Amino acid sequence: MADTYPNIADHGLIGDLQTAALVDSNGTIDWFCCPRFDSPSVFASLLDAERGGYCSVRPATDDYVSRQLYLPNTAILVTRFMTEQGVGELIDFMPVADGTATDRHRLVRMLRVVRGTLDFIAEVQPRFDYGRQAHDFSAVQGEGVIFRSPDQALTLHRVGDFVMHGGQRAGRGEIAGQGVRITGSLNAGEMTGVMLESGGVPPKRITHDELFDMFLETRRYWREWNERSTYRGRWREMVARSAMTLKLMTYAPTGALVAAPTAGLPEQVGGERNWDYRYTWIRDASFSVYALLGLGYTEEAEQFVEWLMQRVHESVGDTSGPLKIMYRVDGSSDLVEESLEHFSGYRGSAPVRIGNGAADQLQLDIYGEAMDSIHLADTHGLQLPHVGWTQLSRLLDWVCDHWDTAEEGIWETRGGPKKFTYGRFMCWVALDRGIRLAQSRGRPAPIPRWREQRDAIYEWVMEKGWDEERKAFVQYEGTEVLDASLLVMPLMGFIAPRDPMWLSTLEAMDDELVSDSLVYRYNPSASPDGLRGSEGTFTLCSFWYVDALARSGFLDEAQLVFEKMLTYANHLGLYAEEIGLTGEQLGNFPQAFSHLSLINAAVNLDYQLDHGSGFVDPVLSKGRRVI
Structure with a gap:
């Protein structure tokens, strides 16, 4: 079964800022949802090789070597096929969608030969609604094919010399099961392609010039966007790729950032930790504001803060609090979880879940992350209107009343x-x-009450969140379990990075949660989380660890850990949620949290390296060895 499924890391991401597709290193699109990130899938062979559907372009022989790269400073993916007869390049991209057209999306696959001759096979095998809806299709002579299900339609346009009937050398198509197969041969300098379009548009012939114009416009968009970055630090290539990956996972009509464009990819192959991440978490997206502003992308940060404030305005006010922990990209909160029983799952990892049952959990941390992003945006000139401040005041009053409530926590x-x-x-x-915003902007607020409750929380953390025997802050009251989420305590200004209590916590995490440069979020065997199996190290936590080391004065080690983390990226610089024992990528891919934490770690580490972190007291460092 493993041979049927590519490694999670063997993929690149393309998208149009409303949806996205994964392309494996053999030229197969095995994940694509349309018209939005959180829509039902059209191609999902990554979750079921037989029932999921795919779109592939590959050499007609099995004797080939493939390599992938992004066209520099763009989100255009190039897959190179090298055979004894010739070398071909498959160029995949999605023209950036018009923000007003949310139902029509184009997926372009250009195949050209740069040396010799290449015989190729292309297949389009859609399976609508996660393979649950049957479809019919019809070929339009000389124009292409349209596939229709009860709820969706996908059009395959004729490109250049490709015809559905006939025998022109550049490509001949034929019916293959529930899809279409195209075979042909190209010489050096020749090009053909496949263009898919959603929305039920009639098929038509696309000329090479039209295809190339789409390519040029897409290249121009990404290069101009990339040039807006103000980052000039040591890790420009990785930071730029992470920034473009975050942009690819942003739903342009609302500014909402999905946690990942995929669903059901396992945290443990063969296990049950298979979640749907195609939604906007308040936590993840709030952290992205820090990353975006750190790179100079003020417009993107402002758009998300506006989206966040719309959720605050709605103030659902049920038992889970004024905010849900996650939403769909349009701001709706219907995320009912179900299992796709007919899907076998990635390498047998079942159940495959869509929707997310954690949506109604109470997770108190989201209020801190949301307020931190709003405060940060305010310091960059993105001030709140009166109505927004009124709503935030009510939210903070709710926090005063409920901060001591038992909850499900950051890890859901x-x-x-x-x-x-x-x-x-x-x-x-x-x-x-909230207190800072009120004081700096002269806004009306019950500051004495907020300050009283803020100080009460501080005392709680210092007394009940601290374990005297372990000399460390722990996951929850009454346990000895460590939690890597607490690595952000110095970053948020809660504790001084040289405080003996913090240094001893960092030391304890080194001993229990850190494996070389990799960091586990917690120990499931010591803290049962209600799920079977284990998981890999959390990439987010590993980059948080870099920042914690740097702030605490261990600059040499921080830089070494950061450089090691870069070696765990895939061949395109992308990260999933987790990293397994042998360095394999695990979980949904690519993961926004992983990339935004890379950006934040790079920006903060650059600053520390450029300005110095001062003298490290050898007593407080507890004999820590810096390599």
Whole structure:
């Protein structure tokens, strides 16, 4: 079964800022949802090789070598096929969608030969609605094919010399099962392609010039966007790729950032930790504001803050609080979880879940992350209107009343609510940022009450979130379990990075959660989370670790850990959610949290390296060895 499925890391990402597709290193699109990130799939062979559907372009022989790269400074993916007879290049991209056209999306696959001759096979095998809806199709002579299901349609346009009937040398198409197969041969300098379009448009012939114009316009868009970055630090290539990856996962009509463009990819192959991440988490997207502003992308940060404030305005006010922990990209909150029983899952990893049952959990930390991003945006000139401030004041009053409530926590465990230290510490952040905003802008606010509750939270964390025997801050009240989410305590200004309590916590995490440069978020065996199996190290936590080391004065080690983390990226500079024991990528791919934390770590580490972090007291460092 493993041979049927590519490695999670063997993929590149293309998109049009409303949806995205994964392309494996053999030229197969095995994941594509349309018309939005969170829409049902059209191609999903990554989750079921037989029932999921795919679009492939490959040499007609099995004797070839393939390599992938992004066209520099763009989100245009190039897959190179090298055979004894010739070398071909498959160029995949999605023209950036018009923000007003949310149902029509184009997926372009240009195949050209740069040396010798290449015989090729292309197949289009759609399976609509996660393979649950049957479809019919019809060929329009000389124009292409249209596939129709009850709810969706996909058009295959004729490109250049490709015809559905006939025998022209550049490509001949024929019916193949529920799809179309195209075979042909190209010499050096020749080009053909496949263009798919959603929305039920009639098929038509696309000329090579039209295809090339789309390519040029897409290249221009990404290069101009990339040039807006103000980052001039040591890791420009990786930071730029991470920034473009975050942009690819942003739904342009609303500014919402999805956690990942995929669903069901396992945190443990063969296990049940298979979640749908095609939604906008308040937490993830709030952290992205820090990354975007750090690179100079003020417009993107402003758009997300506006989206966030719209959610605050709605103030659902049910038992889960004024904010849901996640939303669909359009701001709706219907995320009912179900299992696709007919899908076998990636390498047998079942169940395959769509929707997300964690949507109604109480996770207190989101209020701190949201308020921190709003405060940060304010410092960059993105000020709140009066109505927005009024709504935030009500939200902070709610935090005052509920910060000591048991909750599910940042990791969305399903082992029952607890009094998590991270959630309370983030409530401190929420109130602290609210007080700062009120004072700096002269806004009306019950500051004495907010300050009283902020200080009460501080005392709680220092007393009940601290374990005297372990000499460390712990996951929740009454446990000895460590939690890597607490690595952001110095970043958020809750504790001084040279405080003995923090240095001993960092030391304890080194001993239990850190494996070389890789960091586990917690120990599931020591803290049952309601799920079977284990997981890999969390890439987000590993980059948080870099920042914590740098702020605490261990600059040499911070830089080494960061450089090691860069070696775990895939061949295109992309990261999934987790990294396994042998360096394999695990979980949904690519993961926004992984990339935004890379950007933040790079920006902060650059600053520390350029300005110095000062003297490290050898007593406080507890004999720590810096390599």
